[in-house]
Amino acid sequence: MTTVANDAPPPDTDGAVAVAPSGRRRFGTAWLAAAIVVGLLLGLLAGLLVPSLRTPGDDAPEAGFARDMSLHHAQAVEMAMITYAKAVDPRTRTIAYDIVMAQQNQIGTMQRWLQEWRLSPTGSQPRMAWMTGGAELVQNGLMPGMATTEEIDALRAATGENVDKMFITLMTKHHLGGLHMVDGILAETHRPEVTALATAMKTGQQNEITAMHQIEVDLDK
Amino acid sequence: MSTPQSGGNRSSAVSAAKKAAAAAKSTAGANTAAGRTAASKATAKAAAKGGPRRPVTPVKVGQGRNWGPIALFVAVGVIAAMIIGYGAYYVYQGSQSWEDKASSISGLINYRKTRPDLMKSGQHQQGTVTYDMNPPAVGPHNPSWQRCLGDVYAAPIATEHAVHSLEHGAVWITYRPDLSKDQVDKLAAKVRGNDFMLMSPFDGLDKPISLQAWGYQLKVDNANDGRIDEFVRDLRQNATAEPGVACSSGDYVTATGTTPRDMSQAQPPAGTGG
Numbered sequence: 001m002t003t004v005a006n007d008a009p010p011p012d013t014d015g016a017v018a019v020a021p022s023g024r025r026r027f028g029t030a031w032l033a034a035a036i037v038v039g040l041l042l043g044l045l046a047g048l049l050v051p052s053l054r055t056p057g058d059d060a061p062e063a064g065f066a067r068d069m070s071l072h073h074a075q076a077v078e079m080a081m082i083t084y085a086k087a088v089d090p091r092t093r094t095i096a097y098d099i100v101m102a103q104q105n106q107i108g109t110m111q112r113w114l115q116e117w118r119l120s121p122t123g124s125q126p127r128m129a130w131m132t133g134g135a136e137l138v139q140n141g142l143m144p145g146m147a148t149t150e151e152i153d154a155l156r157a158a159t160g161e162n163v164d165k166m167f168i169t170l171m172t173k174h175h176l177g178g179l180h181m182v183d184g185i186l187a188e189t190h191r192p193e194v195t196a197l198a199t200a201m202k203t204g205q206q207n208e209i210t211a212m213h214q215i216e217v218d219l220d221k
Numbered sequence: 222m223s224t225p226q227s228g229g230n231r232s233s234a235v236s237a238a239k240k241a242a243a244a245a246k247s248t249a250g251a252n253t254a255a256g257r258t259a260a261s262k263a264t265a266k267a268a269a270k271g272g273p274r275r276p277v278t279p280v281k282v283g284q285g286r287n288w289g290p291i292a293l294f295v296a297v298g299v300i301a302a303m304i305i306g307y308g309a310y311y312v313y314q315g316s317q318s319w320e321d322k323a324s325s326i327s328g329l330i331n332y333r334k335t336r337p338d339l340m341k342s343g344q345h346q347q348g349t350v351t352y353d354m355n356p357p358a359v360g361p362h363n364p365s366w367q368r369c370l371g372d373v374y375a376a377p378i379a380t381e382h383a384v385h386s387l388e389h390g391a392v393w394i395t396y397r398p399d400l401s402k403d404q405v406d407k408l409a410a411k412v413r414g415n416d417f418m419l420m421s422p423f424d425g426l427d428k429p430i431s432l433q434a435w436g437y438q439l440k441v442d443n444a445n446d447g448r449i450d451e452f453v454r455d456l457r458q459n460a461t462a463e464p465g466v467a468c469s470s471g472d473y474v475t476a477t478g479t480t481p482r483d484m485s486q487a488q489p490p491a492g493t494g495g
Contacts, residue, residue, distance in 0.1 A: 038301045045312075048308070048312045049308050049311065049312060074467060075469070081469065120319060121459065
């Protein structure tokens with residue numbers, strides 16, 4: 001072992017020696033120090049930048065989804081609150097209660113994402129621009145499945161079974177539009193927290209569509 | 222076991238050679254021959270003492286500057302400085318709070334600084350409230366908020382409800398009733414379909430357009446003013462005194478005009494099942 005080590009010195013020997021085999025003058029200590037300082041600064045910068053580079057930016061699909069789905073959810077909460085107060089069928093009231101609690105909670109989660117990503121709740125992109133082909137889905141300023149102001153007012157004015165029926169019609173349409181947006185973000189994102197919440201939305205809303213359809217069938221009997 | 226030892230010897234031999242070379246350089250100056258001799262002597266001596274080692278080529282001094290590597294280092298240094306500068310700016314921008322961003326809007330009135338007494342949230346009172354700002358952007362208000370799901374009200378609304386919406390994080394755009402239709406349409410396009418936004422005409426404004434968020438106000442002359450979007454982007458929802466509360470429900474009737482409604486006196490809506 002000794003013989004080998006002596007015959008073949010480690011390659012770093014060249015670097016440590018003050019003179020080079022070519023006989024040229026090596027770069028001075030000042031250059032070496034400068035290189036180390038630049039290296040350290042780049043390292044520090046990378047450390048500062050990596051967290052912000054790894055979180056979605058202002059125009060990222062995740063940011064657009066968080067903003068737009070918050071608004072989409074807000075309308076579902078509005079319709080469900082109106083319905084919870086006066087629907088006839090207890091199952092409608094239960095679904096309405098479920099939607100209020102789940103979707104308001106999900107709004108909170110999505111707003112928290114934006115805070116953690118240091119983004120404003122208000123984006124600089126138009127609604128739905130984050131989704132492939134999303135901008136074309138906006139009609140009269142309304143995202144897919146959303147009710148018009150007139151429809152909300154009609155629900156507010158409705159009485160009796162009409163509340164249940166109107167709610168089921170509006171919320172089924174609302175959920176179908178929401179599912180479209182959920183599929184849009186699932187195709188764009190790899191962030192686990194976004195995928196997890198979007199998948200939960202998908203499962204929950206699909207189940208609610210089925211349950212609402214059953215109530216509708218029973219009411220028509 | 223013998224490898225680390227020989228390594229240690231080698232490094233001491235190297236430093237001896239370095240010292241010798243430096244000494245020769247300083248005393249003999251440009252006398253390269255002397256420097257070379259001293260260096261090779263020291264190297265040979267150190268090598269003899271420290272055991273077998275690679276032969277070292279003698280030092281050459283007094284050559285012309287090697288511009289290639291210098292230029293390379295300068296270029297790398299400049300690029301590194303640019304990257305660092307950009308990165309530092311980016312990090313600084315990203316770390317700015319919404320308050321910092323908002324404070325850079327020229328002409329922004331910050332009542333949070335000038336009127337901290339009004340900042341206390343949850344000051345609910347029935348009936349007409351007298352405000353000493355026009356329109357009010359913070360202060361006591363009606364227990365019922367004005368619905369702010371992107372509502373564009375065509376007629377003046379009760380200020381007491383609107384201030385409550387501001388507390389929930391809404392931006393309230395007000396304009397002089399004589400503002401031209403295309404200007405009103407431009408403002409409405411910023412509001413319609415966006416929750417935490419509401420808009421209504423307002424009598425007695427000192428400027429054509431006035432924007433309010435909880436504790437903030439900005440007055441502008443034109444709907445094309447870029448500061449409107451800045452105000453909305455930085456303050457909508459951010460300026461809330463009650464994070465998490467909604468803009469839905471609330472009072473959305475404009476027919477009754479600017480008189481605040483007392484919900485405790487109002488009849489429950491038809492069909493409410495108790």
